[in-house]
Amino acid sequence: MTPLPPLDELLAAASVVELPMRVRFRGVDHREAVLLRGPRGWAEWAPFVEYDDRDASRWLSAAVELGWGRLPDPVRTDVGVNATVPAVSPPDVAGVLERFPGCRTVKVKVAERGQRLEDDLARVAEVRRVAGPQARVRVDANGAWWVEEAREALRRLGRHELEYAEQPCARVEELAELRVALAKDGTDVPVAADESIRRAEDPLRVAREGAADLVVVKVAPLGGVARALEVVAACGLPAVVSSALDTSVGLAAGVALAAALPQLDHDCGLGTAALLDADVVPDPLLPVGGRLTTARAATVRNAVDPALLTAYRAPAERERWWRDRLGRAHAVLAAGPGVGDRSS
Numbered sequence: 001m002t003p004l005p006p007l008d009e010l011l012a013a014a015s016v017v018e019l020p021m022r023v024r025f026r027g028v029d030h031r032e033a034v035l036l037r038g039p040r041g042w043a044e045w046a047p048f049v050e051y052d053d054r055d056a057s058r059w060l061s062a063a064v065e066l067g068w069g070r071l072p073d074p075v076r077t078d079v080g081v082n083a084t085v086p087a088v089s090p091p092d093v094a095g096v097l098e099r100f101p102g103c104r105t106v107k108v109k110v111a112e113r114g115q116r117l118e119d120d121l122a123r124v125a126e127v128r129r130v131a132g133p134q135a136r137v138r139v140d141a142n143g144a145w146w147v148e149e150a151r152e153a154l155r156r157l158g159r160h161e162l163e164y165a166e167q168p169c170a171r172v173e174e175l176a177e178l179r180v181a182l183a184k185d186g187t188d189v190p191v192a193a194d195e196s197i198r199r200a201e202d203p204l205r206v207a208r209e210g211a212a213d214l215v216v217v218k219v220a221p222l223g224g225v226a227r228a229l230e231v232v233a234a235c236g237l238p239a240v241v242s243s244a245l246d247t248s249v250g251l252a253a254g255v256a257l258a259a260a261l262p263q264l265d266h267d268c269g270l271g272t273a274a275l276l277d278a279d280v281v282p283d284p285l286l287p288v289g290g291r292l293t294t295a296r297a298a299t300v301r302n303a304v305d306p307a308l309l310t311a312y313r314a315p316a317e318r319e320r321w322w323r324d325r326l327g328r329a330h331a332v333l334a335a336g337p338g339v340g341d342r343s344s
């Protein structure tokens with residue numbers, strides 16, 4: 001674990017930005033982030049605004065690892081990247097996919113609040129039509145379905161040959177129950193755990209309770225690359241890396257994690273720079289031919305442009321909000337293990 005720098009050092013290193021998004025995703029049309037200029041390079045701290053100080057402190061551990069620590073060594077030099085399709089209407093699908101040239105895998109948001117299964121069926125059908133029969137298509141419900149709802153939704157969505165369904169239900173026990181039901185139905189859709197990993201007190205419950213066929217891991221929510229590698233090793237399940245809607249700096253940490261995983265058989269959700277309408281580097285970390293390399297990630301991560309930090313500087317009262325939050329998250333980490341850390 002990288003030693004925690006003093007709060008005043010972090011505050012002195014911090015720039016708060018507000019970046020516009022190209023398309024609404026995760027209920028937001030802009031992304032706030034704190035960029036930290038550490039002695040080992042730039043880092044990013046951007047816990048979603050609704051998260052509490054304990055969650056935010058885990059994201060801070062990841063930022064400290066990136067800016068003040070050392071990342072685990074890679075075992076590969078490049079990783080495959082999936083396209084990410086928000087809960088858009090079918091006519092908008094082609095335009096979204098055009099932003100992910102060369103990606104052979106597509107993740108589709110489903111079960112969006114205020115929408116119906118028919119909207120998901122139409123969106124996934126259009127993704128399948130545009131991306132073609134060879135594409136790998138996965139869906140992400142962010143835990144919105146009840147078990148029986150997920151059972152029916154995946155029976156109907158499964159006709160499009162899904163690679164897997166990410167967090168179809170919210171609770172670990174529901175995921176375990178759903179997997180049994182899907183097998184009984186002959187619905188061949190693997191289940192991936194995302195929120196049950198990154199927001200759980202004990203991410204290993206997923207593996208212990210047979211709740212998933214694979215795990216989705218995100219660097220920042222899990223507390224850093226080294227911690228994410230530990231969680232994957234302890235789960236003993238295939239893993240996919242996904243972003244936390246980061247700027248190119250945070251995405252570079254995601255590439256570092258994907259490159260360090262002993263086994264990586266799926267494309268990763270690290271193409272989300274395409275969802276941002278601005279970034280903190282002049283040449284955002286966008287996949288080329290559907291792939292990202294560790295070399296380019298390392299270069300981009302340290303190409304943060306002060307002019308962009310100024311251009312997209314957050315309003316003063318948001319800057320104050322983030323700096324206060326940084327102080328609280330720092331206090332959680334400074335209080336030591338057992339306060340911000342997970343059991344396991």
Ligand SMILES: O=C(O)CCC(=O)C1=CC=C[C@@H](O)[C@@H]1C(=O)O
Pocket residue numbers: 025026082083084107140142194241242243244245268269270271272
């Ligand atoms: O995995 C991807 O294709 C992109 C990242 C992504 O889907 C997400 C990023 C951050 C939070 C969520 O909105 C969402 C997810 O649940 O995986």
Ligand SMILES: [Mg+2]
Pocket residue numbers: 140142166167194195216
């Ligand atoms: Mg997810």
